Amino acid sequence: MDIKRERDEYIVEMKGITKRFPGVLALDKVDFNIKRGEIVALLGENGAGKTTLMNILYGLYVPDEGEIYVDGVEVSIRSPADAIRLGINMVHQQFMLIENFTVLENIVLGSKLLGVKLDYRRAVEECNKISKALGFSIPLQRRVSELSAGERQRVEIVKALIRKPRVLILDEPTSVLTPQEVKELFKLLRDLKGRGISVVFISHKLNEVLEIADRIVVLRRGKKVGELSRELADPLLLAKMMVGKETLITLNKSTASVGDVVLLVKDLTVYGDDQRVAVNNVSLRVRRGEIVGIAGVAGNGQKELAEAIYGLRPVASGKIFLDGVDVTKMSIKDRLKLGISYVPQDRIRYGVVRAFTLIDNVLIDRVDEEHFNKKLLFFNLIDVKKVTKHAEELIMKYEIVAPHAYVKAGTLSGGNIQRLILARELERAPKLMIAEEPTAGLDIKATEYIRQKLLDMKASGVGILLISSDLSEIFQLSDIIAVMYNGEIVGVFKPEEISYEDIGFYMTGLYKMPREEVLKRWESY
Amino acid sequence: MGIVLKFEKREVSSWVSALAPYASIPIAFLVMAIALYLTGYDPLLGFTSFFHGAFLSQLGLVTSLARSTAFLLMAVGIGLALNAGVLNIGGEGQYIIGAIVATAIVITTQDFLPPLVSLILALTGSLVAGALWALVAGVLKAYMGVNEVITTIMMNILAFRLLQWVLRGPLKNPLSEAWPMSPPLKPHLLELVPGTTFNIGFLLALLVAILTQFILYKTTIGYKIRITGANVDAALYGGINVKNIVILAFMYSGALCGLAGAVDILGVFHFLYEGISIGLGYTSVVVALVGRSVPVLIIPASLMFGCIYNGFTHLQSALGVSYTLSKAIEGVIYLVILVIHLSTEYRVKVLVR
Numbered sequence: 001m002d003i004k005r006e007r008d009e010y011i012v013e014m015k016g017i018t019k020r021f022p023g024v025l026a027l028d029k030v031d032f033n034i035k036r037g038e039i040v041a042l043l044g045e046n047g048a049g050k051t052t053l054m055n056i057l058y059g060l061y062v063p064d065e066g067e068i069y070v071d072g073v074e075v076s077i078r079s080p081a082d083a084i085r086l087g088i089n090m091v092h093q094q095f096m097l098i099e100n101f102t103v104l105e106n107i108v109l110g111s112k113l114l115g116v117k118l119d120y121r122r123a124v125e126e127c128n129k130i131s132k133a134l135g136f137s138i139p140l141q142r143r144v145s146e147l148s149a150g151e152r153q154r155v156e157i158v159k160a161l162i163r164k165p166r167v168l169i170l171d172e173p174t175s176v177l178t179p180q181e182v183k184e185l186f187k188l189l190r191d192l193k194g195r196g197i198s199v200v201f202i203s204h205k206l207n208e209v210l211e212i213a214d215r216i217v218v219l220r221r222g223k224k225v226g227e228l229s230r231e232l233a234d235p236l237l238l239a240k241m242m243v244g245k246e247t248l249i250t251l252n253k254s255t256a257s258v259g260d261v262v263l264l265v266k267d268l269t270v271y272g273d274d275q276r277v278a279v280n281n282v283s284l285r286v287r288r289g290e291i292v293g294i295a296g297v298a299g300n301g302q303k304e305l306a307e308a309i310y311g312l313r314p315v316a317s318g319k320i321f322l323d324g325v326d327v328t329k330m331s332i333k334d335r336l337k338l339g340i341s342y343v344p345q346d347r348i349r350y351g352v353v354r355a356f357t358l359i360d361n362v363l364i365d366r367v368d369e370e371h372f373n374k375k376l377l378f379f380n381l382i383d384v385k386k387v388t389k390h391a392e393e394l395i396m397k398y399e400i401v402a403p404h405a406y407v408k409a410g411t412l413s414g415g416n417i418q419r420l421i422l423a424r425e426l427e428r429a430p431k432l433m434i435a436e437e438p439t440a441g442l443d444i445k446a447t448e449y450i451r452q453k454l455l456d457m458k459a460s461g462v463g464i465l466l467i468s469s470d471l472s473e474i475f476q477l478s479d480i481i482a483v484m485y486n487g488e489i490v491g492v493f494k495p496e497e498i499s500y501e502d503i504g505f506y507m508t509g510l511y512k513m514p515r516e517e518v519l520k521r522w523e524s525y
Numbered sequence: 526m527g528i529v530l531k532f533e534k535r536e537v538s539s540w541v542s543a544l545a546p547y548a549s550i551p552i553a554f555l556v557m558a559i560a561l562y563l564t565g566y567d568p569l570l571g572f573t574s575f576f577h578g579a580f581l582s583q584l585g586l587v588t589s590l591a592r593s594t595a596f597l598l599m600a601v602g603i604g605l606a607l608n609a610g611v612l613n614i615g616g617e618g619q620y621i622i623g624a625i626v627a628t629a630i631v632i633t634t635q636d637f638l639p640p641l642v643s644l645i646l647a648l649t650g651s652l653v654a655g656a657l658w659a660l661v662a663g664v665l666k667a668y669m670g671v672n673e674v675i676t677t678i679m680m681n682i683l684a685f686r687l688l689q690w691v692l693r694g695p696l697k698n699p700l701s702e703a704w705p706m707s708p709p710l711k712p713h714l715l716e717l718v719p720g721t722t723f724n725i726g727f728l729l730a731l732l733v734a735i736l737t738q739f740i741l742y743k744t745t746i747g748y749k750i751r752i753t754g755a756n757v758d759a760a761l762y763g764g765i766n767v768k769n770i771v772i773l774a775f776m777y778s779g780a781l782c783g784l785a786g787a788v789d790i791l792g793v794f795h796f797l798y799e800g801i802s803i804g805l806g807y808t809s810v811v812v813a814l815v816g817r818s819v820p821v822l823i824i825p826a827s828l829m830f831g832c833i834y835n836g837f838t839h840l841q842s843a844l845g846v847s848y849t850l851s852k853a854i855e856g857v858i859y860l861v862i863l864v865i866h867l868s869t870e871y872r873v874k875v876l877v878r
Binding site: 331333334335336351352356360364366373379381384 | 739745748749752755758760761762763765
């Protein structure tokens with residue numbers, strides 16, 4: 001037995017994996033393997049097939065062709081339960097947690113701790129051990145529905161680790177983490193590697209991949225286009241492999257003249273799902289032709305702020321003015337008429353209806369617009385011809401990769417779903433756009449495209465409230481940067497006045513500007 | 526060690542899933558034959574009488590069509606509510622209320638109004654009454670989040686008690702001492718085949734189904750109903766008043782169920798009695814599911830259920846099977862159809878571990 005294991009140095013081997021989805025060849029004869037205690041990065045654009053390949057290894061999809069070997073023995077993985085039994089675990093980019101359960105219940109679920117009698121004490125011990133190693137605390141007794149995206153991700157990681165995996169697959173794990181948290185995660189991954197655990201790291205971030213991976217496998221449009229050891233890899237080469245052409249375009253950041261105030265938030269307080277204060281006495285202002293960036297670690301009240309401004313969340317106290325009109329108590333429908341637009345972070349939940357066609361998705365917040373309607377007797381009909389034509393135009397204009405407008409939105413990749421949402425929102429010609437993590441989880445090409453679109457919008461006189469935990473995005477786009485920490489705005493700056501490092505100190509609560517200074521700066525900028 | 530059943534949604538073409546319930550009929554018959562054989566009846570005679578009653582005789586066919594009218598109206602209503610993401614189990618109660626109101630209107634107006642006017646008033650009244658009866662569950666669901674399955678079932682019980690009371694009180698036939706029933710209703714819905722219960726209500730139901738199809742897939746309000754059911758968060762994001770949509774869907778659903786009650790009273794029974802409450806509202810939920818909540822697919826589904834229902838009525842009298850046994854077998858048949866329908870949409874795996 002031992003001799004055999006010695007010889008089969010690959011813990012997992014996937015050979016000639018092919019997977020077809022209706023109208024798409026998602027994977028085309030892809031080979032992939034990983035050794036014991038190795039960190040392999042799976043690099044590629046959105047829609048390249050990274051997640052599909054790993055979903056096959058995790059048993060969520062069955063491949064149309066190809067074989068999988070674990071410890072040199074051919075296996076058939078028909079479900080995640082099969083994969084877990086083989087020691088393969090996966091943390092998905094979209095969280096797979098049960099909202100109504102507590103963190104602890106979610107962690108225990110599917111682990112070996114779930115016997116006839118729940119051994120909560122042992123579960124708590126195990127969780128504490130792992131979270132200590134990770135260097136962060138997890139609120140075991142809170143319900144998942146109350147957690148921010150960043151917190152949920154941590155729960156997912158702990159949930160996978162408690163099963164003591166031999167292979168751990170992480171799908172875009174850093175997209176919601178702060179730079180410090182990323183460092184800690186990498187430390188942990190090296191730790192796991194030292195203990196002989198193999199890690200598959202799915203990412204499109206070159207610097208992270210180069211930092212952590214032993215070996216890098218590059219996918220493009222369902223094909224393996226390259227495999228490099230870290231020593232041989234350099235960023236330019238990898239970027240070329242990923243997208244097939246040079247992509248490092250500098251964005252065209254024109255200086256538009258700022259106009260009237262389009263959004264005014266005064267002393268706003270909002271409660272979170274857990275009934276605790278999430279937004280604490282926040283004041284801010286966005287003018288036409290201006291991008292105000294809200295920097296901050298995910299989960300510091302940004303989501304609640306955006307939802308309150310848009311109207312998805314009630315306001316506890318304070319006022320919101322849109323284009324001079326008090327909208328504090330107004331319905332979303334009326335705010336939409338005043339020209340508000342929201343690109344939500346949770347695209348799948350709010351931004352699209354996966355079971356609807358692209359045509360129907362174009363209408364989500366526009367169904368009552370008169371030019372999309374026609375009258376028949378006392379019925380308000382949807383002008384299907386016009387909407388279909390509009391959807392087809394958007395697919396062309398915004399380069400959405402879809403065979404036609406009649407496909408379901410659920411079949412698109414994350415980047416294309418975001419293009420679809422942005423296309424819909426831009427075409428509404430809003431006065432104010434709230435863009436919440438607009439490029440999270442997207443590849444270089446889509447990211448640059450979307451950032452350039454936001455700059456173009458600004459140049460055309462739209463006011464943009466950009467909420468992002470990606471500092472380079474904040475610096476690249478914003479005219480004014482406000483930092484949110486613990487529900488408050490703790491600093492307001494012009495990008496040229498402050499360094500990355502200093503922003504980081506504000507984001508983590510080390511520095512704080514007095515409220516009077518914050519208010520004064522809103523006045524003077 | 527344990528045995529686990531696992532359900533996986535599978536991709537099937539819409540044709541397959543629309544036709545699957547009909548393909549399940551042979552299996553349903555096999556179950557029926559076994560059940561009859563085990564209870565000591567002749568399965569062969571059972572089949573002949575079943576088909577005779579279902580559609581092989583002219584009388585059987587038209588009676589089946591008459592029976593499918595109520596299924597069609599109610600299932601289209603329940604299907605619309607399902608599109609909005611709410612389950613209206615209250616069809617039975619709304620049907621009873623529609624029947625009561627139609628009876629009351631006809632009794633008070635039949636002596637001085639022309640029959641046609643009286644009928645139109647009764648049908649309209651049943652629409653409104655059914656909608657208002659369902660409104661209760663709709664408001665509780667939309668504004669307080671009360672589970673609509675519980676409220677609609679409670680409203681069903683309430684409706685049945687109300688029926689028992691009116692038959693012994695305000696709508697009592699003074700000539701009928703022992704049997705609680707209303708006086709006979711003089712105006713009837715036009716018979717499509719003279720001398721049978723097959724009436725113009727069937728055409729009305731077809732019209733309603735097509736109109737509902739049109740509303741769901743062509744109008745802005747239909748879009749709002751569908752998006753509320755498909756992704757309520759996206760509906761909220763889109764500025765759609767989800768509460769109003771839920772209430773509207775309930776009212777539409779209730780109106781059609783109420784109308785079904787009126788059509789049966791005015792076209793089939795011709796007087797009100799407790800026997801009108803025979804669980805058609807519950808069966809209609811199955812009809813709506815088999816028709817995948819799409820009105821035009823509900824049309825053939827309700828025809829099938831009308832035939833099965835009437836076939837069993839005939840089988841019962843031909844074989845002398847007790848009412849309860851025939852109803853039990855009928856229930857098993859519905860279950861078989863539903864299970865096969867679901868198994869085309871889901872892959873079922875038995876895992877032994």
